[in-house]
Amino acid sequence: MARIFYITTPIYYVNDLPHIGHMYTTVVADVLARFKRMRGFEVFFLTGTDEHGQKIERAAREQGIPPQALADQVVGRYHELWRELAITHDDFIRTTQERHKAGVRELIRRMSEAGDIYKASYEGWYCSGCESFYPETQLKDGRCPDFGHPVERLAEESYFFRLSAYQEKLLAFYRENPDFVRPASRFNEVVRFVEGGLKDLSISRASLRWGIPWPGDDRHVVYVWVDALTNYISALGFGSENQDRFQRFWPADLHLVGKDILRFHCVYWPAFLMSAGLPLPKQVFGHGWWLKDEKKMSKSLGNVVRPDYLIGQFGADPLRYFFLREMTFGQDASFSDEGFLSRYNADLANGLGNTFARVMAMARRYFDGKTPPEACGESTLRAKAEEAVARYLESMEGYEFHRALEAVWELLSAVDGYVTEKAPWGIFKAEGASGRLSRIMYNCLESLRLVAVMISPVMPGTADKVFDALPTDDAGKKQLAWGMLPVSAALGPDQGPLFPKVDDKAFFAEVKVSEQVSEQGSTQQSELVSIEEFARIKLVVGKVVTAERVPKSKKLVRLEVDLGEGQPRQIVAGIGGSYQPEELVGKLIVVVANLKPATLMGVESRGMLLAATLPDGSPVLLTPEKDVPPGAGVK
Numbered sequence: 001m002a003r004i005f006y007i008t009t010p011i012y013y014v015n016d017l018p019h020i021g022h023m024y025t026t027v028v029a030d031v032l033a034r035f036k037r038m039r040g041f042e043v044f045f046l047t048g049t050d051e052h053g054q055k056i057e058r059a060a061r062e063q064g065i066p067p068q069a070l071a072d073q074v075v076g077r078y079h080e081l082w083r084e085l086a087i088t089h090d091d092f093i094r095t096t097q098e099r100h101k102a103g104v105r106e107l108i109r110r111m112s113e114a115g116d117i118y119k120a121s122y123e124g125w126y127c128s129g130c131e132s133f134y135p136e137t138q139l140k141d142g143r144c145p146d147f148g149h150p151v152e153r154l155a156e157e158s159y160f161f162r163l164s165a166y167q168e169k170l171l172a173f174y175r176e177n178p179d180f181v182r183p184a185s186r187f188n189e190v191v192r193f194v195e196g197g198l199k200d201l202s203i204s205r206a207s208l209r210w211g212i213p214w215p216g217d218d219r220h221v222v223y224v225w226v227d228a229l230t231n232y233i234s235a236l237g238f239g240s241e242n243q244d245r246f247q248r249f250w251p252a253d254l255h256l257v258g259k260d261i262l263r264f265h266c267v268y269w270p271a272f273l274m275s276a277g278l279p280l281p282k283q284v285f286g287h288g289w290w291l292k293d294e295k296k297m298s299k300s301l302g303n304v305v306r307p308d309y310l311i312g313q314f315g316a317d318p319l320r321y322f323f324l325r326e327m328t329f330g331q332d333a334s335f336s337d338e339g340f341l342s343r344y345n346a347d348l349a350n351g352l353g354n355t356f357a358r359v360m361a362m363a364r365r366y367f368d369g370k371t372p373p374e375a376c377g378e379s380t381l382r383a384k385a386e387e388a389v390a391r392y393l394e395s396m397e398g399y400e401f402h403r404a405l406e407a408v409w410e411l412l413s414a415v416d417g418y419v420t421e422k423a424p425w426g427i428f429k430a431e432g433a434s435g436r437l438s439r440i441m442y443n444c445l446e447s448l449r450l451v452a453v454m455i456s457p458v459m460p461g462t463a464d465k466v467f468d469a470l471p472t473d474d475a476g477k478k479q480l481a482w483g484m485l486p487v488s489a490a491l492g493p494d495q496g497p498l499f500p501k502v503d504d505k506a507f508f509a510e511v512k513v514s515e516q517v518s519e520q521g522s523t524q525q526s527e528l529v530s531i532e533e534f535a536r537i538k539l540v541v542g543k544v545v546t547a548e549r550v551p552k553s554k555k556l557v558r559l560e561v562d563l564g565e566g567q568p569r570q571i572v573a574g575i576g577g578s579y580q581p582e583e584l585v586g587k588l589i590v591v592v593a594n595l596k597p598a599t600l601m602g603v604e605s606r607g608m609l610l611a612a613t614l615p616d617g618s619p620v621l622l623t624p625e626k627d628v629p630p631g632a633g634v635k
């Protein structure tokens, strides 16, 4: 029988564009999905979006568009982002899809049939930021306990779920399934919460329109968490005619979630499923948060890091690697540009990139562009490789990704040490392409094959590049037994460094520019500004006189722009990825003329041009619709 692995991510709210905190869970899920596939499992990997509820209704209202339109717009960005990050999900569920609504109706029908739903009046402290009612005892300084959002006293008629009836059953279930919640510290939190007593849960809202109508009573909509949690089964066809997928994959092997939503997954969700007579998921893992300046990155705190620049500049793999290497899975970690760049340069450009380049250059040269003719039986390097593989497998199975990667990097430095110790260049000089040289180089190349297999779930693009250079068949791209690299087979051509080294100065200047660009492109609604505040910004039309690239920078362009001031102004803009300098000369553009000067990569910029941002983050210049003299005001 095929071994099955069903893994899910939370479904993401569509009130804002994704930031790296959202991407993290999906990247980890993708790494596990790829790893399990590599180990022979039949994997079903689900992600999606949570589109109902007050948060979304409110965000759409602020933007003056219907909630569905906002959802469609943000979902587009998620699809695109998952493609850019090489995510291999098998399905993407949206809670506004009919198949999902059918699942929710069926779950509620079963819970009613079990006698677990009744109608009563509900009064409580409601936090619209978290979509949650909080008991008085949980409020902190009169605000919601998690984020300090304001709460309001709400009373309404509501359908209730008899959660209190499940307290003992849940505790018994936890006792029998001590691995249900990971890490263990989080498990204890959950158990303590349930031991503290469970109150019945209000699971409908009369005060809200944007949701799934309550079956048989459309004055109410289904509470957004009942709606959202059901995605894990509605995506499998629960509530539809065709139950094949549901039969095959449910219960889930792993729900990956952030620690902030653990209670919903470890208390409410199992109780709903028990009530509906359905099997419970096997495990929930609550990971930590990405912090920025010591706080959880979140839209409401305004401290989010958006992924556009990092992916645009480096592609998916370095960011995927950073996520998995930097965070101890289960604990919090801090994101910083410096941290990212130092991992990139130290681990990827130097560690992996240099070792690969060094070994490949020697192998190509000594054996005429082929793998060596003679493989090797025992060797110190083989022993180290086998040890690394064992540690890697154990760590991956135990969700200790940073340790798994550590094991791989130890192997890389063992290869380096082995090369230094054996000095193949000396042997080649003395003996030519001898048997001894062949065995030494085989050891190095085979170790690199194993490295590529091991990193392939985390950095699939990089693994493919290594496999383009090493002649491996499909089995050799997946299997971790020593000795699968064929002898005397043609090596692929040199394609340049895997990870070109990045200059710190250039990196940070471009980060700055891209942050300006992506904040303009964000759908984030800041507070409203008055007309007086707006009038302080001096926008004028300018004509580009000269344009040239800033040396060593991929994106920065230095422009001289005629703003009708007599002397042209120097402006540095991050548009070089989308525009050639030549095509800019003569163009009319719109410039913020009274911006504080900034120095980008040593060049002073006295103003900023305006550009729209495409969903992939690339800029499109704003230009007046008719000819206008330079210096004309814009309002």
Ligand code: MSP
Residues within 6 Å of the ligand: 009, 010, 011, 012, 013, 020, 021, 022, 024, 025, 050, 228, 229, 230, 231, 256, 257, 258, 259, 260, 261, 288, 289, 290, 291, 296, 297, 298
């Ligand atoms: N829609 C609910 C989940 C419903 S699942 C049935 C939700 N959405 S969310 O968009 O707010 O968050 C989705 C996930 O992103 C959560 O697991 C949350 O923990 C994670 N992250 C959001 N910000 C994060 C960080 N700064 N760091 C790491 N993950 C965090 O909650």
